[in-house]
Amino acid sequence: MVKHSQAWLAMRSKTCALTLLALLSLSTLTLLFLRTTSDSCTQPQVRNLDALQPRTDSKLPNPLEFMKSKLVLMVSHELSLSGGPLLLMELAFLLRSAGSDVVWITNQKPPKPDDVIYTLENKMLDRGVQVVDARGEKAVDTARNADLVILNTAVAGKWLDAVLKEKVLEVLPKVLWWIHEMRGHYFKVEYVKHLPFVAGAMIDSHTTAEYWKNRTRERLGIKMPETYVVHLGNSKELMEVAEDSVAKRVLREHVRQSLGVRNDDLLFAIINSVSRGKGQDLFLRSFYESLMLIQEKKLQVPSLHAIVVGSDMNAQTKFETELRQFVMEKKIQDRVHFVNKTLAVAPYLASIDVLVQNSQARGECFGRITIEAMAFRLPVLVSIRELQLGAQWRLW
Template sequence: MTGAPLAMLELATELLSCGATVYVVPLSKRGGLMSELSRRKMKVLEDKSDLSFKTAMKADLIIAGSAVCASWIEQYAARTVLGSSQIAWWIMENRREYFDRAKLAFNRVKKLIFLSESQSKRWLAWCAEEHIKLKTQSALVPLSVSDELAFVAGIPCSLSTPLFSPEKMLEKRQLLRNFVRKEMGLTDNDMLVVSLSSINPGKGQFLLLETTRLLTEGAPPLNRSAVKSQDYHKRTLLHNWKQFGEWKKESSTEVLQLPQVFAKGVNYKAGTENDRRTRKLFSLTEGKQGEKLKVLIGSVGSKSNKVPYVKALLNFLNQHSNLSNTVLWTPSTTRVAALYAAADAYVMNSQGLGETFGRVTIEAMAFGLPVLGTDAGGTKEIVEHNVTGLLHSLGRPGAQVLAHNLQYLLNNPLERQRMGSKEERK
């Protein structure tokens, strides 16, 4: 469970802890949401049932937690004379298709709330294009680290007690790190880089794998485009997702090609001086201190994954078996604290518009991990370049910069610690 449902679940939990009465109207029941609502003993109402609308009319506050709430808001507005005075709409998406889906309901609510400055500017610019004037000024409310995660990270929070003080939790975090790394088969000489999200083109996992291959084998990038056509990653950057649904109709036995990820202007012909320098620089993914790179990608079990894209990644790994010693997978990300504790750095490689905000980015920072992120969306607002992490550009050119940034952290463990300490204080 990720994104809007998780954010709303945590918000509901906080409201309950303050003594509020909370009713949840889930628009989607996927990803373990319902079992978690049951575990937390939250009252659930069916979406679009009369009971949900009648209950909402009696509420002091209605918080809609996604652009996809537009239909519910429209139906609620048609049933009540209360107007928009109760509704705060916390929008968590950043693509135009979500704006188009939601725009007719903007003035049905009291307040629009965004996650990041970049998202806010983009949506307000679209409003201007469509000549939509909001009734009130929008607000900015970014996500935060949950108390449960902060507690494990050793950050003071509501769960801290004299017996489990932040200092003692930091000691336990180190024990957790040692245990998890041992279970993974890692040594003190391994630099574990983690990237956690649903697996789809917009998250940039293939670019990360190709970067890892360059570091592992000192090899040039692929000369052929990857998933079906030369413009695949261009489509990702332009958010043309229409053709993606057609892949589901393809035979599962069809070989999916993999994307070319580096800039066209770079010459990687075998035997060239440039290629020899690249191989020398990235030889064996080993840093000056003898550290070796390990990359953990998750979550393989997410219901939000794009199956054809996952198949393409697995096909790529089959073609480059040497990566099997470097790339690790996690089936789910329900126990993220343990993964953050075991890691040495975090990669946020989202493409296109980037992350709307980046929940996992701030979670990784809470555990003192330097973040290697794309210079886009919410990531560039969270990560301070050369202070709390390193930024790289989108797409093919950015993949090569990411390779250099990974090598830099591999060569400089003290620099990783410096960036991580800045993040924990932030």
């Protein structure tokens, strides 16, 4: 597993004014470059899972044609606006467009009705994906009859014994296990004891795959199955916006107007579910110190704004309350904007000038939002941890 350097650990508790100076210099220079050469920039090379997307040219065969009329069961540990479930949903839609019969199961649901789950389930139903109860007979029958079962994330392994029970051995040979996590607490026997016996594992990066291979062998004494590295990709819908200069301009104007941000202001964004591991607190502290530094040094730079996309005040988490209190105490409410969790990140990528990725939690993986920002030709400022995990990608 990639670790922080000792220097980074020592600095973590402090906000980094020098980093923000570098950020300001980088962003200002990059903006000048982007605004004068955006039409001639070469699109970043992103290894795209949407290569599986059926092509619009009718002369070319659908690469997923072999999945036509096949029954696919997808088991997700949860249904939320986080990376794992959304990636699985996109794969479900790709398979549906190829003619597969797709059934979705969410293993863990909150006891009370949830607006996000309701919205996402209806989105799947509208696209022809069946949604069934995780613990009913329908789930067991579907697993036994399916041509392919996809387990999404290591935690989904808990579903196997809890639901299939004595029938689990019958299903394992047709299981593809899609693993995203690197956190140590996922390496528990009750989660992954069946891992050696599935048809294969799919992991997002070579770094993560190597980590899983070593950790399962050393800690659990088990062997990984045949493992395939499939890098994260951007959705077709997002790429259509990213490649449309008119759409980007319209979205930029609309979002900035709604936030009260002028076109010439510099807008920094952190786009993740709000949680301590994603580093929104360090982002806001650094942003505040940059404002103080600009004022103290009388620097001539554009007006700065920050946007935190991924808020959820309905959950009333202690961490988000702390973030909002910090903004109030520092009296920067006119410079910091909170936006609720959303499936539609394209409008915010079109409206911002710099994306900041500051994941701090142990085992955090290389976020998909980074390559989504790359598609919009945005400069991306990442922490050491995030940069190390993204070393196999072409970042600029």
